[in-house]
Amino acid sequence: MARESAHQLGTPISSLAGWVELLADRANDELGQRAVGHMAGDIERLERVAHRFERIGRPPQKEDLDVETILQRVTEYFRARVPTLSHTVQIALKTSGPLQVKGDPVLIEWAVEAVVKNAVDALAGRGGRILVEGERLPEGDIRVRVTDDGPGVPRDLRKRIFDAGFSTKERGWGIGLALARRIVAESHRGSLALLPSSRGARFEFIFPA
Ligand SMILES: Nc1ncnc2c1ncn2[C@@H]1O[C@H](COP(=O)(O)OP(=O)(O)OP(=O)(O)O)[C@@H](O)[C@H]1O
Ligand SMILES: [Mg+2]
Structure with a gap:
């Protein structure tokens, strides 16, 4: 279908x-x-x-890809679309590329986009900053962090945000994070988590070397 x-x-x-x-x-x-x-x-x-x-429903295609390129494309896309007048949303990208992993570029871009989109949503009507960071860890894993200084996720909801269908948005499907985690965990043996924080929200992807 x-x-x-x-x-x-x-x-x-x-x-x-x-x-x-x-x-x-x-x-x-x-x-x-x-x-x-x-x-x-x-x-x-x-x-x-x-x-x-x-x-969907096919085995992921594994190829050598550069996560930095994906992060550049996603941040550029949202930069061109966030409001710039009354409530400014700044999107910064910091990478220490190249960030090579084996994976499916279409799926990884989809997952990163879902998380950045949530940060943009969190800043809607108030403005703020989003920082997207990509780096290679000493063991060779690739780490991507998406941080925003919005309202954050209330403590009592943190366990549920990755559940399919869970949304606090009026028009939300509750699909973004469930899909992103499935892509990262099932298709790429990596992980996606919300890091504990007292202000804003920070999501972390790990793609194994
Ligand atoms: N950066 C963030 N700041 C605050 N809350 C967040 C953030 N990211 C996710 N959330 C919370 O997690 C919930 C689930 O996110 P998810 O992306 O799965 O669904 P959604 O954004 O509501 O809908 P959609 O299917 O359109 O993505 C959100 O409704 C929101 O409550
Ligand atoms: Mg979403």
Whole structure:
């Protein structure tokens, strides 16, 4: 079912890409060019997201990949979309790359994005800072931390946030963290946890060397 949906998306997406290419030659002012650029970026993203569904129910593809590239892409994506006027959300990235792991880049990006998205959600309407850090630990494992200075997770809810269907958001599905942990733990023998903190929230991924 998921794979069929992905397949069905393919035709309109490539058609859209064709129309945008056509527009690119005709957009003759700066705003038009910018809009075309954004549209092309969103189409590329739609393509990537459609590919995610193909992976459901299949063994993950293992390849040599650089986590730093994934962190760059995810932070850039959210930076372009967080509000910048009244409540500023700053997203900083600190890496000591390259951060090579064996894994499925589509799935890992999905997991990291789910956690960063939650940090963005936590700062909605108030503003704040998000720090994404990637580093290689002395034993060779890759550690990724996502820290925000939002309200944090109340102590009595900390055990439940990884449960599928658990959400405190009006429009939340409660899928993000459950999916992210499944991707990291089951498909990559790694771990994803909420670290104890008295302020804000800090999530930690470990990908084994
Ligand atoms: N950075 C964070 N700060 C505060 N609370 C958080 C943070 N990340 C997760 N949570 C809590 O964990 C819950 C579960 O997160 P999860 O991503 O699984 O679902 P969701 O964000 O509510 O919905 P969605 O399926 O759209 O992701 C959230 O509803 C929220 O209460
Ligand atoms: Mg979420």
